[in-house]
Amino acid sequence: MTFPFVKPALIAALVLGLTACTDAGRFGKGGSGDDAAALNATGIDQNALDPANDPNSPAYFQQKVGDRVLFAVDQSSVSVDGRVTLDGQANWLTQNPSYSAIIEGHADEQGTREYNLALGARRANAVQEYLISRGVAGNRLRTVTYGKERPLEVCSEEACYAKNRRAVTVLSAGLGS
Amino acid sequence: MKQVIKSMLAALALTVGAMPVLAQDGPLRIEITEGVIEPLPVAVPNFIAENDAAADLARQMADVIAADLTGTGLFREISEDAFISRITSFDSPVAYADWKAINAQALVTGAVSVSGDGRVTVKFRLFDVFAETDLGEGLQLAGSTNSWRRLAHKVADQVYSRITGEGGYFDSRVVFVSEDGPKNARLKRLAVMDYDGANLQYLTDSSTIVLAPRFSPTGDRVLYTSYATGFPKVHVLDVGTVQTRILDDQPGTMTFAPRFAPNGQTVVFSLEQGGNTDIYSLNPGSTATRLTSSPSIETAPSYSPDGSQIVFESDRSGAPQLYIMPATGGEPRRISFGEGRYGTPVWSPRGDLIAFTKQSQGRFHIGVMRTDGSEERLLTASFLDEGPTWAPNGRVIMFTRVGSGAGGQPALYSVDISGRNLRRVTTPSPGSDPAWSPLLP
Incomplete structure (x- = not known):
């Protein structure tokens, strides 16, 4: 099995990319008032209390940082896009040390049940190893595989399979074992 | 013979x-x-x-x-x-x-x-x-x-x-996973029924995911994988009392794909640790023995009827293929060489054939081959067929067939080892992962 090796220069580039990306995400929606309810007749900004606006909230982690990475068919190595997301996750976990996480590995339905359990475990582990390589303590992370038991999308086409081949980092309060 | x-x-x-x-x-x-x-x-x-x-x-x-x-x-x-x-x-x-x-x-x-x-x-x-x-x-x-x-x-x-002139198989039971709910929020529970679908009884509730049950050689116990702890772990269930217990709980590991040895005591299964899945065996009162040590995925082990060998699935060659090794571990020999991916091998109770799932060109098949890999024969073809189990006489195979898309439901099917007589086995709700019992005493 091979785990992703990332050159330092590439990481630097990716981290920069991530910053830009996250900024765009953060201000592109609620803050700039593209939401119909955001700008009322008085011209005063009014936002619903969205927990995702709090950078230290799990909702922010889930929606703004991105809680999942996707995998190619039969692959468990983290893609370039995936590393950007995982760098964000690692930064967030570093800044929010009171959280631990369970990484759920999933497969699409194109495979036998048992092989897909093993494949999902491989994917979850690839994410765990990457996060550890980015400075997250291993004892804050656990992995679980769901194989093809919990697809996100139910169509039997590549458009759905691509979203189902995923590893999702699920936060929990408190330190893991 | x-x-x-x-x-x-x-x-x-x-x-x-x-x-x-x-x-x-x-x-x-x-x-x-x-x-x-x-x-x-x-x-x-x-x-x-x-x-x-x-x-x-x-x-x-x-x-x-x-x-x-x-x-x-x-x-x-x-x-x-x-x-x-x-x-x-x-x-x-x-x-x-x-x-x-x-x-x-x-x-x-x-x-x-x-x-x-x-x-x-x-x-x-x-x-x-x-x-x-x-x-x-x-x-x-x-x-x-x-x-x-x-x-x-x-x-x-x-x-x-x-x-x-062959053994019968009608006085037998089938343990399987009874399913309800949409594909992305499946509820699963273990059920057991007569081979023809009569006398259905549920063995677990659907509060947690349960997968791939397997009977003991005398039919008194069932091994299966449960997420009761939040992680997939092999459990064993006493069919008479419906009591369950976790088989082997090593912290930080996931276990699945269990199967009894013919002696009814030893259990072989897959154990995942650090992203790597290998095959282990466990004797009662002992600690698990590692049978494979490869960075690839090794899973779906099944004993030969005399208990001396194990056929299993490994992707050490780059894609899943079938291998046979001594029951105590050791150098495996590859037996599947056709195009496509091979999985879930199951040794016939007669010892002569190995049933398997084959994935090729976007289709799934149930097939059989001799134990040296020769005379491969595909018995079925569909969007998704998987997980064969043998009738006690080694003449008939039951398996899971799943339809495609959101409405695609799993169902149990049986087929003769000649590839004839494909039939749907009636279950009250969708069903998957059948495992045939031995002939009842």
Whole structure:
């Protein structure tokens, strides 16, 4: 099995990319008032209390940082896009040390049940190893595989399979074992 | 025996001979030879009710026996409307001419009585109509009233066995996963039923994901994978008491794909740690022994019937393929070399064949091959077929078939090892991951 090796220069580039990306995400929606309810007749900004606006909230982690990475068919190595997301996750976990996480590995339905359990475990582990390589303590992370038991999308086409081949980092309060 | 199986793979055919026979081999015989299959016409008149309490059972048992026989695809039942002769007494001579006239090659007669304390007794005889003789001796079986279906299955097993020369499989059970809900929020629970879908009983609730149950060699326990702890772990369930316990709980590991050794004590399974899945075995009161040590995925282990070898699935070559290794571990030899991905190998109870799932060009197949990998034969093809399990006689395979898309439901199917007689097994809700029990005692 091979785990992703990332050159330092590439990481630097990716981290920069991530910053830009996250900024765009953060201000592109609620803050700039593209939401119909955001700008009322008085011209005063009014936002619903969205927990995702709090950078230290799990909702922010889930929606703004991105809680999942996707995998190619039969692959468990983290893609370039995936590393950007995982760098964000690692930064967030570093800044929010009171959280631990369970990484759920999933497969699409194109495979036998048992092989897909093993494949999902491989994917979850690839994410765990990457996060550890980015400075997250291993004892804050656990992995679980769901194989093809919990697809996100139910169509039997590549458009759905691509979203189902995923590893999702699920936060929990408190330190893991 | 190997030759018989070899030709069985080629095709099924009927040969109704009239030669004198030795021992239990009768002249009326379904032989496995090359040729076209023509189901053997059999008459199963309603059994004689020897007392009033047996009236319903006498009819129902004959129906179950006829359904067992015709369900194999090897027999065709002759409708009662065609009967010239009626069986009015179990011991009266058979009017062979009347049964010949409607081309009933085999005739099953029986009588049922129910005693005051609720015991059912069934007697039966099997006749070779054209040879005008009994095929084997008459037999009497008894059991409690609520075991009447089992008694009927045992009669059908005798009939099947006497005509085919092979072991029966009707008096057996199937444990499987009963499913409800949409594909992305599936509810799963273990269920057990007779091989034909009757007498269904749920063994777990659907509060947690359960997967891939497997019977012990005596059918008293079931190994399965449960997420009860939040992580997939092999559990064992006592079928009688429905008590469950976790098999082996090493922290930081996930375990799945369990299967009993033929000794009923040793369990072989996959254990995942640090992203790597290998095969381990566990003896009661001992710690797990690692059987494979490879950075690739090793899973789906299955013992040979003599317990000396294990066939399993590994992607060490880059894609999943089938391998055989000694039961104590050691250098495996690859046996699958065809195009595509091979998984879930299961050793036939007869020892001669390995059933597997094959994924090729976007389709899934259930197939069989000899234990050296030769004579691969695909029995089915669909969007998703997987997880074969053997009938106790090694003649029939049951598996999961899943439809595509949001509405695609899993269902249990069975197929002959010749690839004939593909049938859906009736379950009250969608079902997956069947595992056949041994023949019940």
